[in-house]
Amino acid sequence: MxxxxxxxxxxxxxxxxxxxxxxxxxxxxxxxxxxxxxxxxxxxxxxxxxxxxxxxxxxxxxxxxxxxxxxxxxxxxxxxxxxxxxxxxxxxxxxxxxxxxxxxxxxxxxxxxxxxxxxxxxxxxxxxxxxxxxxxxxxxxxxxxxxxxxxxxxxxxxxxIPTVDQHPPATAGIHFFGIVQYIGPQRSYDWIEFYTELFGTTLIPDEERFGIMPKGKLLRTPALSASQRFMLQLVEPDPNVYDAQERLQRIGLGVPDVAAAVAALRALGVEFVETEAAHTDRRGAISKTYLGSVVFELVHSEPSAQEA
Known part of the structure; x- marks a missing residue:
């Protein structure tokens, strides 16, 4: 804190x-x-x-x-x-x-x-x-x-660990895109100020969205090399859902081709949410919740674009 x-x-x-x-x-x-x-x-x-x-x-x-x-x-x-x-x-x-x-x-x-x-x-x-x-x-x-x-x-x-490859390749070009943080009601300003003051993050305009889970405020971090920038997404609870617990909720993984990544991960056993509200498309996908809390979000992201 x-x-x-x-x-x-x-x-x-x-x-x-x-x-x-x-x-x-x-x-x-x-x-x-x-x-x-x-x-x-x-x-x-x-x-x-x-x-x-x-x-x-x-x-x-x-x-x-x-x-x-x-x-x-x-x-x-x-x-x-x-x-x-x-x-x-x-x-x-x-x-x-x-x-x-x-x-x-x-x-x-x-x-x-x-x-x-x-x-x-x-x-x-x-x-x-x-x-x-x-x-x-x-x-x-x-x-x-x-x-x-x-x-x-x-x-x-x-x-x-003996005999294990210390640098296993990324599945379907997976790379780190960002992290989603759940925050308390009307706490967006507090957390935006926290990350901006301490780390120099930049608030992204509301009309610029990534993936299929567009809620909340997006912040982009600076980096010594442009390819290492990542996103922070701050999500307040819905007005009719009182959940004041603040936590790091899920990891966002960038992939150059969402459909290919979903196919590769499904072959490994991963299940994805396919509902009217959230479903796989070219912008992204979201896994089912495992073990009561573990969720991964895929977001379309070309590694070369991060270096721009």
């Missing part, structure tokens, strides 16, 4: 000079991983494998698995205390964290703290990396990672 969401304007700290440029104040360069917390890692792993992900490494000290396809990393955290805390006692998986690639993790962390973000105390164990983090929606965490090129965080904290 952040003081930006709780403090009136006069009580906030004044802006200070950024170590980066104004358009990208924390040196953001895309997404490193998304983490699910769950007490049922095998069941979630089966869903991820249907979506084309493969388990490639195990954490050295915790009950944590790393799944990958193409440039996408998903961490499944079944460490008992972590799973219990993130799910608030529920037995369904939750998106408990996102890790952002930044030029300098410590500088980015200090920058957002100066602007009201709330830090997450570190509990790194022996021989584990300390990865700075702040609080996000629904008790989730936003990590800052600057080791993602020749030397990565997985080289320290994880052990590769």
């Amino acid at each position: 952040s003081d930006l969401l709780t403090k009136p304007e006069p009580t906030r700290e004044p802006l200070q000079a950024s170590f980066s440029d104004a358009a990208n104040p924390v040196g953001l360069d895309g997404l490193e991983f998304i983490e699910y917390a769950t007490a049922k890692p095998q069941a979630l792993g089966q869903v991820l494998e249907m979506m084309g992900f493969r388990p490639i490494a195990r954490h050295r000290a915790r009950e944590v698995l790393l799944y990958r396809q193409g440039g996408l990393n998903i961490i499944v955290n079944a460490h008992p205390m972590d799973a219990l805390a993130a799910s608030h006692g529920s037995d369904v998986p939750v998106i408990s964290a996102v890790a952002l690639r930044v030029r300098d993790a410590r500088a980015a962390f200090e920058y957002v703290l100066e602007r009201g973000a709330w830090d997450v105390p570190s509990h790194a164990g022996v021989m584990e990396l300390h990865i700075p983090a702040i609080h996000g929606a629904g008790g989730s965490r936003i990590y800052f990672v600057d080791r993602y090129k020749h030397f990565s965080i997985y080289d320290v904290d994880f052990v590769p």
Whole structure:
């Protein structure tokens, strides 16, 4: 969470000079991983494998698995205390964290703290990396990672699974497109300000839509390289549905050809929603809900277009 969401304007700290440029104040360069917390890692792993992900490494000290396809990393955290805390006692998986690639993790962390973000105390164990983090929606965490090129965080904290390809190809050109966040009633302005102030996101006009789930406000992140930009979609509850729980709800996956991606994923066992309100078309598709909470949205997105 952040003081930006709780403090009136006069009580906030004044802006200070950024170590980066104004358009990208924390040196953001895309997404490193998304983490699910769950007490049922095998069941979630089966869903991820249907979506084309493969388990490639195990954490050295915790009950944590790393799944990958193409440039996408998903961490499944079944460490008992972590799973219990993130799910608030529920037995369904939750998106408990996102890790952002930044030029300098410590500088980015200090920058957002100066602007009201709330830090997450570190509990790194022996021989584990300390990865700075702040609080996000629904008790989730936003990590800052600057080791993602020749030397990565997985080289320290994880052990590769023998005989497994460490870089499995992406199914049907799948790449990260964005993440959907459910927010409380009339909370759009608060969250837009949060992401804009801390990360330099840009609000996309309402007439510019992507995929088949057009509700909410869309934000685009900056990035050091244009191909690493991604979307944040903020969705308030319908007026007749009072659901004030704020959470990271689903992952958006970009694909160059929606029909081809749906066919490939159906061959792996994935089921898609086909109703009058939401159905597969050239713009996108949405999977059925697995394990009570796990949903994936496909969005038409050419990787080359992201580099424009």
